[in-house]
Amino acid sequence: MNIEIITSDLLNVATLVIMGITGLAIARIRNLFAVVMLSGIYSLMGATLYVILDAVDVAFTEAAVGAGASTVLMIGTLALTSDREKATPNTRAIKGLFVCTLIFAALVYGSVDMPLYGDPAAPIHNHVAPRYLGESMGEIGLPNVVTSVLASYRGYDTMGETFVIFTAAVGVLTLIGRARRKKGGKDGGRGS
Amino acid sequence: MTQAIALAAALAGFWVLLSGYWLPLIIILGIASILLCVYIAHRLDVCDHEGHPVHLTVPGLWYFPWLVKEIVVSNITVAKAILFGGVRPQVLRVKASQSDELGQTVYANSITLTPGTVSIDVDNNYITVHAIMDGTADGLRTGEMDQKVCKLMGDPVSESGSAKA
């Protein structure tokens, strides 16, 4: 084994450990501001993990949406509600633990059948991926394969997604903006 | 207008830096997005001498190396203080003798960028600074950085010491 692989593996472990600590803390801490901040850290770490796993486009999204936008939205929500979490009765926690363990076991069982990471014989590498990788440059003319898949091969799909996300963003902004508007009607602020 | 051209040039440089491709389609897309950005910046009225201070480029060549030297020196001072003690937080108020807001912003940001001092308020030509120890605070009390920023902005340099409190 060479040093690069060992380093990558250790980085994998380190990111997972940090994510684990953060996750446990999120579950235990009652101050919701702290939880939002910690979930920002969790997203940053998740995005770093995606980079290490070579999923660069997912890492972009995770950093922008997880660490950037959703932190701001959650802080906005907290300003409208309370920043203390109500204590939940212990019985429910046990039920929740049971459900989580069950789902975890099912997921692990499911992953047993999956092909090895990076296995060239895996089905996903033998369907449309070779064509995308080999011919998208000639067919579409964009150097980034992910972009040509998203914007061209699956263009209608992406357009629908964009509409959904845009609508959701407009909805959230409307909710937050209205609730905070002053009686005078016009906002005297300078905008951000 | 100079600012708009400078913004377009900066955006073009950024684009080339990130893409590194010279295909016609990509270049056209790039030019289109640059024009869109410049248009939006123009509409937002951020394309002025404050938002895009191109006139500071040449004086900046003298200022930035000095600032980097200051940053290195105070980094070492603060690192020593953290490791071996000597932390004594204090607040002081220094005069910002620059004539316009841009100059004061540059001064306040330089103060913050230098470890050991953080500007916490700018008001009426005075900047309130939180300093972590005597060494870093004394550097501001002599007003050396203030005069350097004045020189950068092309303002007249006052010779009097600028510390108060």
Added chain:
Amino acid sequence: MAAALDIISWIFIVGGIAFCLIGGYGLIKLKDVYARLHAASLIDTLGVGLILVGLMFQAGLTLVTAKLALILVFIFFTSPTATHALARAAINHDVLPEVDTEDEREMVRSTKTPSEAAK
């Protein structure tokens, strides 16, 4: 020549890591949030700066170096703004720095923005 560049770059990277670690230690050790701002700026300036310069020496004169320089410039221009915004937010919410004299405390209180001070 290549070996010399290598050594220089490693000196920079090790220096940067050292400043990062000292800054991180300061984040834990120092007493209040304002003092910790200084520790964080240790990381934001020389910690990041030295590591990036070290990586630039490794990359040589390529597009990669230009990108590293771009990251450096971004962090240098944005970190003071973020720090200042954080300090202002803390002061406006009555988190005052630990200082020795009443004079200094009064100076801090007077910097609060009018709308917040009125509440």
Added chain:
Amino acid sequence: MMYAAAAAGVVVTMLLALVRALIGPNIYNRILAVNVFGTLSVMLIAIYGFVDDRPEFLDLAIVYALINFIGTIAVTKYVTFKDMGHGDDGDPAGDI
């Protein structure tokens, strides 16, 4: 080898920042910790690009640096004014 050491140093600093985010004690300490953590993520990704010998990951690091800044400003702005952009009427404080 040295890249691994550099990455390890960054990860240890990240852990220190995480401890600060966990023990607080108030929101500003946590925002500070998250800001530092973001800067360190940028460094980790940059270093990882060199570990893996594919420095094109730097594009991602650039985006992170920008998002981190915007995120911190948005959160501090929100905490200061409890209000996204709509200041109080004619509030002179809205200029951060």
